[in-house]
């Protein structure tokens with residue numbers, strides 16, 4: 001008997017567990033799928049709670065297998081997301097869900113571009129963090145070198161040229177940046193953070209917004225004083241060595 005995973009009072013039981021119909025292969029898959037569905041929900045709620053995406057904005061996904069992902073559905077209000085709303089698709093974009101009749105997020109092509117080109121990536125978060133996105137509205141490059149954690153944990157954060165949300169062009173625009181960056185800003189739109197886990201991608205997203213906030217606070221009260229160049233170079237080196 002498999003045990004339902006529980007995170008922050010979110011419990012999801014796969015129908016095969018509820019009905020007591022078991023097969024070892026399905027149960028094995030359902031444990032991972034159940035775990036990832038719960039993690040996506042927990043992460044989506046955290047993003048909503050922290051104001052990093054509002055309304056139905058943003059979308060999250062996690063790699064279920066080499067060729068399949070779980071992704072949030074189109075139009076869902078993320079703070080109220082439920083595990084059974086999450087959609088399973090393959091890397092060609094075909095629906096494979098056994099559970100959900102929802103359609104995948106309209107921005108699924110962007111997620112697929114990441115998974116196709118970065119086999120190491122297991123989780124993708126696209127959010128609309130207001131302060132980080134505001135930088136793109138004024139053409140301000142992201143100030144990774146403002147504080148040490150920007151250089152050591154995020155590295156350089158490029159701003160990807162604008163592409164209309166939901167179009168294939170969005171995924172194509174990412175391609176030149178994907179190989180060397182885990183954190184991207186999308187011009188006049190949002191952010192993209194990737195990682196080996198949803199937690200890793202979420203930590204990068206929160207850090208991105210925190211540094212954008214610091215930049216704005218500092219700009220209000222005075223002139224920005226950069227870290228010494230020798231220190232910035234050393235911190236950049238520690239990122240590439242990690």
Ligand SMILES: [Zn+2]
Pocket residue numbers: 057058107126127128165189190
């Ligand atoms: Zn978006």
